[in-house]
Amino acid sequence: MASVSDNVMKFFRSSSNAAGPATPQKLSRRSSGMGEISRLLNSQEGLCVLDMGATSANNIRFFTGKGHKNYSEDLLRSSLDPALRMQDSEGKTVLDSKKFLDENLVYPNAHFDVVLCWNLPDYMEESLVKPTVDRLWSVMKPGGVLLAFFHTRDAGPDSTCYRYHATGTEMLDMQEVKFAAPGRPASEKVSPRLQRVFNNRHIENLFRDFASIKFFLARDSIREVLVVR
């Protein structure tokens, strides 16, 4: 039987780079979805913003500097907690989505005006994606907006997982995500692996409870989705 550590490693790319640069290189990309979110953040004050990427000082600086309240919650990292793994009736290792949502995204209903989901759905274990989106629907205010990025079919499984830093415009700074996998040495930083590719129908189903959905197809094999609760 595979160990917990082996099961966890399917979420990471095999090309670990322990000797990589201390500070990963920053790239940037134009984001139409972030452009719309930036206009909203620049024109209003006191919004509640949930950033679901890795902790970003840039984002906290930008959001709080505009007078918004910033909430950080790195759900990808939380989803890799070995304590979430359990055996189903057939002996397969599955994730306990109930436990996951008992420990994460615990907020009052209708709390957030803006949710930055980034590329989380593409890299998260599939059984957690729909429950997470359902929880997001609950904690977002009616009229609140959510931004998510989905890879298109052209992206390969070794597509780099990036974290995104807001700049206040439609440009986003990007930085490769690497962290120590549970059960592995802390010095062994690995990158998350793309778990699947959602097509338009899947994405529409995922957000079917939301009021509206808008797609932006970018050149870098990314489909941006702006959803209104």
Next chain:
Amino acid sequence: MDAPQTGEFAHIGKSVVIKGELSGSEDLYVDGKVEGKIELRNHSLTVGPNGNVAADVSAKSVVIQGKLDGSVIASDRVELKKSAVVNGDVTTQRIAIEEGAFLKGKVDIQKESGKAAVPASV
């Protein structure tokens, strides 16, 4: 950052475990385990790399290198070093977060009356 070498401060070493309410009128360096509440008002708290604090914290400034579960209220500033793991809400005037720090919670920047707040920096 090493433990402070000079000045007036209290030091809780890494083998020390404290449960209860901690308050004081000098700076505090925690490299051990504290559960409960820490209140330092006009002084600073540093959680060292081995520190494991499960407490609501109130101080003038807070520097975290280790683990902290609980809310942080700092009247001046909060600094999260690269090894920091913080689960809780942070309320302060200024916050600095190093690359690699982990924060799960709300950041609320309270503006000092008459001055513009200086938000997060790296």
